[in-house]
Structures are given as C-alpha cells and as structure tokens.
Amino acid sequence: MNEGGANTMWGGRFAGGVDAIMEAINASIGFDRRLAAQDIAGSRAHASMLAATGIITQADAQAIDDGLSRVAAEIEAGDFPFRTEFEDIHMNIEARLRELIGEPAGRLHTARSRNDQVAVDFRLFVRDQCDAAILGIEALMRAFLAQAEAGADWVMPGFTHLQTAQPVTWGHHMLAYVEMLARDRSRFADARARMNECPLGAAALAGTSFPIDRDATARALGFDRPTGNSLDSVSDRDFALDFLSGASICAMHLSRFAEELVIWSSAQFRFVTLSDAFSTGSSIMPQKKNPDAAELLRAKLGRVMGAQVALLVVMKGLPLTYSKDMQEDKEQLFDAADTLMLGLAAMEGMVRDMNANRAALASAAASGFSTATDLADWLVRALNLPFRDAHHVTGSLVRMAEEAGCDLPDLTLAQMQSVHPGITAEVFEVLGVENSVRSRMSYGGTAPERVRAELARWQEVLG
Numbered sequence: 001m002n003e004g005g006a007n008t009m010w011g012g013r014f015a016g017g018v019d020a021i022m023e024a025i026n027a028s029i030g031f032d033r034r035l036a037a038q039d040i041a042g043s044r045a046h047a048s049m050l051a052a053t054g055i056i057t058q059a060d061a062q063a064i065d066d067g068l069s070r071v072a073a074e075i076e077a078g079d080f081p082f083r084t085e086f087e088d089i090h091m092n093i094e095a096r097l098r099e100l101i102g103e104p105a106g107r108l109h110t111a112r113s114r115n116d117q118v119a120v121d122f123r124l125f126v127r128d129q130c131d132a133a134i135l136g137i138e139a140l141m142r143a144f145l146a147q148a149e150a151g152a153d154w155v156m157p158g159f160t161h162l163q164t165a166q167p168v169t170w171g172h173h174m175l176a177y178v179e180m181l182a183r184d185r186s187r188f189a190d191a192r193a194r195m196n197e198c199p200l201g202a203a204a205l206a207g208t209s210f211p212i213d214r215d216a217t218a219r220a221l222g223f224d225r226p227t228g229n230s231l232d233s234v235s236d237r238d239f240a241l242d243f244l245s246g247a248s249i250c251a252m253h254l255s256r257f258a259e260e261l262v263i264w265s266s267a268q269f270r271f272v273t274l275s276d277a278f279s280t281g282s283s284i285m286p287q288k289k290n291p292d293a294a295e296l297l298r299a300k301l302g303r304v305m306g307a308q309v310a311l312l313v314v315m316k317g318l319p320l321t322y323s324k325d326m327q328e329d330k331e332q333l334f335d336a337a338d339t340l341m342l343g344l345a346a347m348e349g350m351v352r353d354m355n356a357n358r359a360a361l362a363s364a365a366a367s368g369f370s371t372a373t374d375l376a377d378w379l380v381r382a383l384n385l386p387f388r389d390a391h392h393v394t395g396s397l398v399r400m401a402e403e404a405g406c407d408l409p410d411l412t413l414a415q416m417q418s419v420h421p422g423i424t425a426e427v428f429e430v431l432g433v434e435n436s437v438r439s440r441m442s443y444g445g446t447a448p449e450r451v452r453a454e455l456a457r458w459q460e461v462l463g
C-alpha cells in the first residue's frame with residue numbers, strides 16, 4: 001500500500017508513502033482495535049442521524065448500517081483484516097466498509113473527524129469500565145461482609161505502627177475495607193456521571209456547517225447530553241483521568257489488604273490461612289505455602305498508578321486542541337483497567353477463601369499489653385484520676401509486667417497496689433480482651449454490637 005503510494009484515507013495532498021518506521025510509530029491499530037465495538041456503535045448513531053437530518057440519503061445510511069453489521073460479524077468471527085497501513089481502528093473499519101459496500105462508505109465521515117470519533121469511542125469504553133469496576137467492587141464488598149459476619153465478635157489485635165495497640169474485632173477490621181470500597185464505588189459512579197456527555201459532532205475542533213443533530217447522537221449512545229464546547233470535546237481526556245484516579249485509589253486499597261494478607265499468613269502471625277487456590281509451594285522448602293497472589297497484586301497494582309501519572313504527563317504539555325500525543329492515552333488505560341479488574345477478582349477469591357485462625361487472633365489480641373488503655377480508663381472512671389496521671393500509673397504497671405515477663409492480667413492485686421494503693425480487684429474485669437472490645441460502644445467503635453449493626457446496614461445497602 002505504501003510503495004510509493006499515499007494513504008487512501010488522507011493521501012490527497014501527499015505524493016509519497018510513509019517510511020516503515022513512521023508507520024510503526026504512527027499506527028495504533030495494534031491496541032485500539034479494542035475499541036472496535038464502540039467505533040461501530042458511534043458510526044451507526046452518526047449515520048442514522050445524517051439520514052434523519054437529510055445530510056445523506058436513507059439508502060446510503062441503510063447501506064452503511066448493513067455494511068457495519070458485516071464488519072462487526074467479521075471482527076466477532078476473528079477474520080477481520082486488521083491492517084497497519086490504515087493506522088487505527090477508525091480507518092481500518094472505514095476502509096473495510098468501502099471494500100464491502102463501495103461509494104456510500106465515503107459518506108459516513110461527513111460532518112465528523114477522527115478527533116471527535118476517537119473521543120466518543122474512548123468515552124464509551126471508559127464508561128463501560130466504570131460499570132465493570134463498580135460490579136467488581138461490589139462483589140469484593142460482599143466477600144468482606146461474609147468474613148465480617150462469620151467473625152463479628154472475634155478478637156484480634158488492632159495495630160498502629162504495626163505495634164499492638166488495642167484489641168479490636170475481626171468483623172470491625174473486615175468492615176474497614178467495606179468502607180474503603182464503598183468510597184471507591186462512589187468515585188467510579190461520580191466519574192461515570194461526569195463523563196456521560198457526548199463529544200460526537202465536535203468534528204475536527206470547531207463544529208460543523210452541516211445541520212447535524214447532536215442531541216440525537218447523544219441519546220442514541222446513552223449519553224445525558226452533548227458536550228458544550230467543540231474545542232474542549234476533542235482535547236479533553238479528563239474522563240480517562242477520572243477513571244484512573246478512582247482506579248489508583250482503589251488499587252491502593254487492594255494493595256494494602258494484600259500486604260496485610262502477606263503479614264497475616266506468615267508463620268509469625270498465623271492470623272489467616274490462605275486457600276491452596278491462591279498460594280504456591282516452594283520447590284526446595286517443603287513446609288512453605290507462599291501468598292503469591294497477594295504479593296503479585298501488591299506489585300501489579302502499582303501499574304494502575306503508573307498509568308495515571310503517564311496520562312497526566314501526556315496531557316500536561318498540550319496546547320488546545322487535539323495533538324497526536326493523545327493517542328498514547330489508550331494503552332495505559334487498557335492496562336490499568338485490566339489490572340484493576342484482575343486485582344478485584346483475585347482479591348475477591350482470596351477474601352472468600354481465607355480462613356481466619358480465631359485462636360491465634362485471640363491469643364495475639366491478649367498479648368502486647370493491649371488492654372493498657374482499658375486500665376488507664378478504669379483508673380479515670382473508678383478512682384477519678386486525671387487521664388494523664390492514669391496514663392503514668394499504667395505505664396509503671398506495664399513496665400512491672402514487662403520486667404516480670406508476664407501480661408497485665410497476670411500481675412497480682414498487691415503488685416498493682418504497690419503502684420497505686422487505690423486499685424481494687426475490680427480492675428481485672430477490664431483487663432480481659434473480650435470486655436475491652438465490648439466496651440468500645442462509641443459510634444463507629446469496635447464493639448461486636450456496633451459491628452453487627454454496621455454489618456446489617458451494609459447488607460441492606462448491597463441488597
């Protein structure tokens with residue numbers, strides 16, 4: 001096609017063909033073929049609008065529509081001839097349409113440019129990705145809810161600085177991820193609502209002199225309305241960035257849980273056992289069961305954040321309106337969307353399958369002086385000590401226990417009274433982890449009663 005000849009799509013003013021290297025750098029068909037379905041949908045809406053407004057004849061519109069059905073069938077069947085010399089999906093489909101139906105194919109591009117064409121195709125694609133992400137998130141939320149239900153009142157250590165802080169409940173920890181995922185879900189819903197305007201009809205950048213009906217194409221493609229400014233329509237990629245920022249934050253949440261799984265499944269913690277389905281063994285150390293899926297997710301999810309930065313960098317230097325740089329938006333977003341969906345699915349599987357080790361959680365919950373705050377609070381309530389003094393007395397008791405090599409509940413009353421004579425045997429009640437978590441009844445707190453109420457609320461929300 002390029003031996004001395006010019007591209008048939010835009011070759012009018014070109015005498016020579018392009019260099020093979022130019023073809024390689026210019027072509028996007030290797031990846032934007034993924035937009036084929038969206039491209040066909042956009043062309044159908046456009047052709048039918050052109051006929052309805054009398055810009056082309058009904059007969060031509062019908063021929064175009066039939067031809068596009070044949071193109072769609074070829075793509076579906078895997079025998080569509082994708083050709084690098086036609087650069088991208090838009091020109092590949094149009095070229096094939098011309099081979100199939102002849103002259104009417106040439107009328108499809110009336111009042112349209114590849115600039116608004118790619119903008120609408122890509123928006124349709126990203127909109128679908130928002131919907132898919134929302135479904136994936138909801139499935140993962142349900143998996144966390146099932147875990148929270150099974151162990152609403154199981155005690156475990158809560159951490160700050162990865163140091164034992166205070167006892168919490170397993171259900172509470174699981175519901176923390178439900179909160180994060182609910183925010184992720186609402187970010188994708190917001191992004192979807194914001195991007196749901198149709199850029200088709202902006203043409204190259206300035207609009208068109210043909211009497212097109214942008215409301216009709218917007219409606220046909222499921223958009224709320226047409227975009228308001230043709231310059232912005234062809235140069236905007238905020239919708240992709242909105243998706244990527246929601247995806248990056250969601251990826252960060254998934255990665256944090258992946259990290260917790262790696263820690264929790266270690267022999268030192270033994271908080272959870274991951275199923276064989278999401279682990280591997282070692283070829284040399286027979287005792288090993290590695291949390292590979294969690295590790296891979298922790299690493300892979302960084303690609304989502306990388307894609308967000310990459311697209312921001314592509315866009316930040318571009319004057320209005322379209323520049324070819326923008327062709328680099330797609331591979332990044334495709335990879336990020338695939339990585340996120342894989343991450344959500346793998347995490348859902350891991351969360352569903354993991355077994356929490358109730359006994360290990362409980363024994364860890366009771367160690368590390370986890371009820372020291374409960375002791376200090378008791379000194380405030382029972383002996384009316386100012387909290388700062390109570391903190392000091394408790395600190396001395398922790399040191400005493402540490403030196404004796406025991407936990408707080410193992411100290412005798414006499415030992416305690418040697419630090420503060422007002423302490424009575426009642427204190428031992430608050431030193432138990434079960435009592436500790438039960439007492440955290442403040443709104444949003446870890447008490448099992450609170451956790452069950454939140455659990456019921458979320459089950460209701462997810463239906």
Ligand code: ARG
Binds near residue numbers: 032088114115326328
């Ligand atoms: N393949 C191009 C892209 O992905 C389509 C738009 C081309 N527009 C142009 N003026 N060259 O951005």
